[in-house]
Amino acid sequence: MIDPTLVNRIREFIGSARDPDDGAFVTLCRAVARAQGRLGAGSGLEAIEPVPEGAFKLSDVAHFPRSRAQATFRTSGTTTGRPGLHLVRDMDLYRRSALAGFERYLLYPPRPGRFVSLIPPAPQRPGSSLSHMVSMVMEAFAGEQATFARKGNALALTPLMAAVREAVDSREPLVLLGTSLDLLTLFEALEHSNTANVALPRGSRVMHTGGDKASGRAITREKIWQGLDRYFQIPPEDVVEEFGMTELLSQAYDAPRVVPGQRRLVPVPWMRTRVLDPTTFTEVDSGSRGLLCHYDLANCHTAVAVLTSDLGLRINEGFSHIHRVPGSTPRGCSHEAARGVRTHV
Amino acid sequence: MSDVPRPEPLPPLSEEEIAGRLFALRERWRNPGKEAGQKGMATLSRQTGFPPAHVHEALKRAFAPFTQRSIRRLVRLGRGPRAGSPWLLAILAGRIPAVAVNALFWSLAARVPLAVKSPGALDAFTALLVRSLARMGGSLGPCVTHLTFPSGTGPMARLVESAPLCLAYGSDHTFRAVTEARRGRPTLGGGHRESFVVVFREALERDGVSHLARAIARDSAVYDQDGCLSPQAVLVEEGGGTSPRELARRIHDELVGMARPLPPSIPPLEEAARLRIFAEECRYTARASGGRVFPERGAPIPLVAVLPGQPYRTGPGHRVLQVLPFCDEPDPARLLPSMSGHVQGVAVAGPRARLESLFEADPGYRAGYVCAPGRLQRPPAVWAENGIIITKELARLAR
Numbered sequence: 001m002i003d004p005t006l007v008n009r010i011r012e013f014i015g016s017a018r019d020p021d022d023g024a025f026v027t028l029c030r031a032v033a034r035a036q037g038r039l040g041a042g043s044g045l046e047a048i049e050p051v052p053e054g055a056f057k058l059s060d061v062a063h064f065p066r067s068r069a070q071a072t073f074r075t076s077g078t079t080t081g082r083p084g085l086h087l088v089r090d091m092d093l094y095r096r097s098a099l100a101g102f103e104r105y106l107l108y109p110p111r112p113g114r115f116v117s118l119i120p121p122a123p124q125r126p127g128s129s130l131s132h133m134v135s136m137v138m139e140a141f142a143g144e145q146a147t148f149a150r151k152g153n154a155l156a157l158t159p160l161m162a163a164v165r166e167a168v169d170s171r172e173p174l175v176l177l178g179t180s181l182d183l184l185t186l187f188e189a190l191e192h193s194n195t196a197n198v199a200l201p202r203g204s205r206v207m208h209t210g211g212d213k214a215s216g217r218a219i220t221r222e223k224i225w226q227g228l229d230r231y232f233q234i235p236p237e238d239v240v241e242e243f244g245m246t247e248l249l250s251q252a253y254d255a256p257r258v259v260p261g262q263r264r265l266v267p268v269p270w271m272r273t274r275v276l277d278p279t280t281f282t283e284v285d286s287g288s289r290g291l292l293c294h295y296d297l298a299n300c301h302t303a304v305a306v307l308t309s310d311l312g313l314r315i316n317e318g319f320s321h322i323h324r325v326p327g328s329t330p331r332g333c334s335h336e337a338a339r340g341v342r343t344h345v
Numbered sequence: 346m347s348d349v350p351r352p353e354p355l356p357p358l359s360e361e362e363i364a365g366r367l368f369a370l371r372e373r374w375r376n377p378g379k380e381a382g383q384k385g386m387a388t389l390s391r392q393t394g395f396p397p398a399h400v401h402e403a404l405k406r407a408f409a410p411f412t413q414r415s416i417r418r419l420v421r422l423g424r425g426p427r428a429g430s431p432w433l434l435a436i437l438a439g440r441i442p443a444v445a446v447n448a449l450f451w452s453l454a455a456r457v458p459l460a461v462k463s464p465g466a467l468d469a470f471t472a473l474l475v476r477s478l479a480r481m482g483g484s485l486g487p488c489v490t491h492l493t494f495p496s497g498t499g500p501m502a503r504l505v506e507s508a509p510l511c512l513a514y515g516s517d518h519t520f521r522a523v524t525e526a527r528r529g530r531p532t533l534g535g536g537h538r539e540s541f542v543v544v545f546r547e548a549l550e551r552d553g554v555s556h557l558a559r560a561i562a563r564d565s566a567v568y569d570q571d572g573c574l575s576p577q578a579v580l581v582e583e584g585g586g587t588s589p590r591e592l593a594r595r596i597h598d599e600l601v602g603m604a605r606p607l608p609p610s611i612p613p614l615e616e617a618a619r620l621r622i623f624a625e626e627c628r629y630t631a632r633a634s635g636g637r638v639f640p641e642r643g644a645p646i647p648l649v650a651v652l653p654g655q656p657y658r659t660g661p662g663h664r665v666l667q668v669l670p671f672c673d674e675p676d677p678a679r680l681l682p683s684m685s686g687h688v689q690g691v692a693v694a695g696p697r698a699r700l701e702s703l704f705e706a707d708p709g710y711r712a713g714y715v716c717a718p719g720r721l722q723r724p725p726a727v728w729a730e731n732g733i734i735i736t737k738e739l740a741r742l743a744r
Contacts, residue, residue: 024638024708042640049642050625051629052622052625052626052629053622054622054626055626055629055630056625058629058630059630059633183579276621277615277617278617278618278620278621278622278645279612279620279621279644279645281615281621282489283642289614290614291618291621291622292617307621307622309618309624311614311618325615325618325619325622326615327619
């Protein structure tokens with residue numbers, strides 16, 4: 001069991017981390033790693049022995065009995081006969097992490113009041129960490145103005161376009177949430193329908209999350225930008241990419257209005273991502289590629305450091321151009337969502 | 346077919362003459378550096394990814410089985426009448442020079458001319474080999490051609506469909522695709538194959554364990570586990586004079602020592618990532634299951650993992666071995682589930698009769714090549730690759 005005092009310190013850190021404080025983050029991270037028995041020699045994050053992502057498929061990665069898990073998130077792919085399981089001890093911690101990150105990177109001014117999700121809510125996908133996150137976001141920030149444009153496995157174009165028209169009429173910015181594959185499906189549906197292109201009010205924005213390659217259908221972020229510009233007149237600067245993993249309880253965002261400069265995914269202040277040379281296990285220089293290793297304080301009950309099977313390009317404090325190491329299980333929220341996604345017009 | 350160079354039929358040579366010419370070819374490569382030249386050796390190193398000392402060893406091993414005696418035996422196996430002028434298309438795979446050498450010796454011993462399609466890693470070596478044969482004189486040069494057009498092109502597809510005989514290597518997918526494209530024409534070779542070692546307790550007495558560990562490590566280090574005869578797993582019986590864990594530690598120590606005579610390839614980023622992920626997964630599992638990984642932390646290769654209760658997982662190569670302890674008789678279906686039907690070689694330390702019981706209990710694990718540890722990467726000139734003695738089979742098919 002992890003000391004509740006430590007968990008409270010993390011809760012406070014998440015609540016107060018407006019600007020990243022690296023020293024405090026490293027201290028907390030090391031404290032969690034020590035409690036998890038994963039702290040080796042060294043003075044920084046490099047001393048923490050990360051848990052490989054595959055471990056979540058091999059055994060329960062948890063510092064508490066399985067019976068005390070408040071939720072179980074499941075990965076989509078499997079090579080070992082069992083999907084990856086993330087046992088979540090403290091849903092409140094996930095909620096705080098998800099909401100604080102979303103607020104920081106999505107709710108920049110002008111603050112939108114209308115929300116449409118192409119991602120199904122948690123009751124429909126209880127094993128999906130993304131669905132839980134979206135449900136939390138809708139409940140916390142959207143209130144009455146929340147629309148789930150989803151009917152079973154299908155996108156529901158009618159409520160989506162109704163919400164869009166209401167946003168236009170009220171001149172209130174709208175947030176559209178979806179996986180990359182959802183957006184691809186939406187573009188295809190709009191292409192084949194007689195729906196006229198709409199100019200959403202200024203400040204409208206989109207959060208999309210990747211991981212679509214395993215589905216056999218894929219869309220580049222440039223195509224997403226083009227599609228959103230074409231159908232809703234949302235500029236690329238208001239298209240925010242979210243990066244999350246079932247094995248993590250925090251996210252990274254590519255939000256150019258919040259983090260200017262070269263487009264890249266930047267972790268929330270209570271998470272760091274180190275891009276590691278796989279041979280030496282040292283951090284690569286900015287501009288080089290390596291294995292992504294995430295250090296997430298919200299994972300204090302499971303694995304504070306997770307070594308992924310993703311290769312990425314380091315860009316300063318962030319990363320970009322992620323792809324799976326060949327031979328690894330395909331993953332991604334779109335992969336999960338791809339099971340039978342179709343459009344219901 | 347006119348756009349594709351075809352090998353010429355063999356001239357009417359006696360068995361002795363064919364054997365003599367093949368032996369002369371082997372002799373030219375006794376000193377690989379001299380035959381390939383400095384520039385050639387550098388190219389081979391770059392293309393195969395093996396450091397120079399490793400390439401040198403790989404070339405020596407490629408020709409070593411072809412002694413005067415073994416070539417004569419091979420040529421005798423390949424004798425027989427020929428109907429028409431059959432020729433062999435060899436589609437090679439991987440980066441081990443022995444694959445090209447074998448194809449050439451095995452086909453010419455059967456009096457079957459050869460067209461070789463090499464993978465990128467073996468392009469330079471195949472070209473040098475064909476050049477050696479041509480320079481040697483003695484009329485065998487035109488009987489082997491090196492196909493240099495890219496895979497997936499029209500001429501290659503036509504060749505695959507029409508070649509009278511075909512020897513194909515590669516992944517299961519590639520082999521299946523070649524077989525299907527040939528619509529019933531004879532296709533030898535095979536897809537993915539792996540090898541393993543079995544150590545019975547009789548071989549675990551302390552006196553011989555150092556030698557045993559060195560032999561297993563050498564089989565694994567040669568070609569960086571990239572060959573079908575490279576051992577990936579070591580089944581070790583509990584209850585002998587040395588525990589599986591202790592043997593694993595010794596194998597690891599030997600692997601570390603082999604970095605000097607047999608320097609490892611430097612894996613590209615994606616492979617290095619696979620190695621790291623595999624190593625960290627093994628380390629995590631070992632901690633959770635009471636196993637042990639050598640080394641416990643740090644570099645991902647060389648690596649020897651002992652994970653009791655865990656079955657073998659397809660390894661990433663590059664000198665990563667999985668030691669699987671067993672009691673009484675080994676149960677390969679439990680220990681090596683993914684290897685069933687894919688075994689090329691087995692090295693056995695201890696009574697061979699016990700290995701035979703294993704094969705009888707589960708024929709899916711029967712290997713075409715059985716030897717002592719340390720001999721896996723030294724197969725003889727005549728052996729049943731994928732269960733077939735190629736020269737003999739070519740002679741039969743060419744009748």
